Amino acid sequence: MASFSNSTLNQYNSAIKSWWKYCKSKDIDFLNSNSAHLLEYLTDKFNSGASYSSLNSYRSALSTLLGQDITTNDCVKRFFKGVFRLKPPAPKYDTTWDPNLVLNHLSDYFPNESISLKDLTVKAITLLALASAQRMQTLSMIRINNISFYQDKIQIKIDELIKTSKPGSYHPLIILPYIKENPKVCPALTLKSYIDRTNDIRKDDFLFISYQKPHKKVVTQTLSHWVKYVLGKSGINIDLYSAHSTRHASTSAAHRAGVNLEVIRKAAGWTESSKVFLKYYNKNLSNSLDCEFANSLFQGNR
Structure with missing residues (x-):
């Protein structure tokens, strides 16, 4: 049991319960079935509308x-x-949103010392999500003792097991440089202000705590709600885009800006040989059309 993460156990638990009910209705041995029974079960799920990815689960x-x-x-x-x-599997997102929409909205949450604790909290987690391209689960594990402050940057170590942890893999290292040219939306300055503001009300070592009493550590779902709240306030369609879409938005924006693919992979926690970004995360903006290929063929032929 220890070989499974909690999220995997929750996912498998639903599938195994479904299989148990199916076997009971068909008078099939739950633990000693053959591939024919499995195919009948999977076909039944497919006819009920299960997707390719669900069937794989x-x-x-x-x-x-x-x-x-x-x-x-x-x-x-x-x-x-x-x-x-x-029923070919389709990506969750065909396009992504422009991070500038969020940054322009969050620039109104300034100065950091004057805004409410709620506004400072949602600003800090959203900017950190964009700047690090990490999952909410990873960000929920940040501890104050693992944050180091330098003159030009803030460095954050993650020393707990995350979704992608496996033998031989490295733990994420988040680097936040001070953006002196744009202090209104500087992730490092915002994070420092958040830590200073919550220092006296903090009851444990975890970075993100509730902005309401009793100010306890928050779970991954709460962080997602906070980020989604900011996305909605920024004019982004939150019926389509979840908090996880910050990974798509930030990595795609970095790629459009010419950032090296290896730098993007390292920042987001993908391996050097990973094709996850190119296959799933590299998206065009939802309000633009990518005409680069066609333009390269025809614009010079005049």
Whole structure:
């Protein structure tokens, strides 16, 4: 059990409960079923509207019970190729939003010493999410003792296990330089002001705490709500974009600005060989059309 993260256990728990109910209704052995029973179950889920990714989650969960010999044999692989053709998986976002929309809105939350604790809190987490391109889960684990202050930057170490932790992987290291040219939305200055403001009401070592009494540590979902609140106030469609979209927005903006791909991968916690950014995160702005390819062909032919 210790080999699974809490989020994986929660995800698998739902799938295993569903499998148990199916086996009970069909009078099938829950722990000693064959690939034919598995395919019937997955087909039933597919006909009920399950997506390709959901079906893959069911298969991963059931592999812990039935073994990979059953869940990855040739017939099951062929089934998933069929699902892929009938219902191709689509990315959650086809486009992303312009971080300048959020930065322009947050520039009104200034000076940091004069705004409310709520405004300072939501400003700090949103700017940190954009500047670091990290998941909310990772940001929720930041501890005060792991924050180092330097003359030109703030350095934040994450020493707890995160979603992508595995043997041989490195822990994230967040670097926040002081943006002296634009202090209104400088992540480092905002974070420093937030730490100073919450110093007397802080009851533990975690960075982000509730802005309401009793000012306890907040969970990942609360951080997501705070970021989504700011996105909504900035004019971004929060029915479409979640707090996690800050990773898409910031990494895509950095790529458009010419930042080296290796720098983007390292900042966001992807490995050197990872294709996650190019495949899932590199998005065009929602209010623009990418005409670069066509223009390169025809503009010079006049």
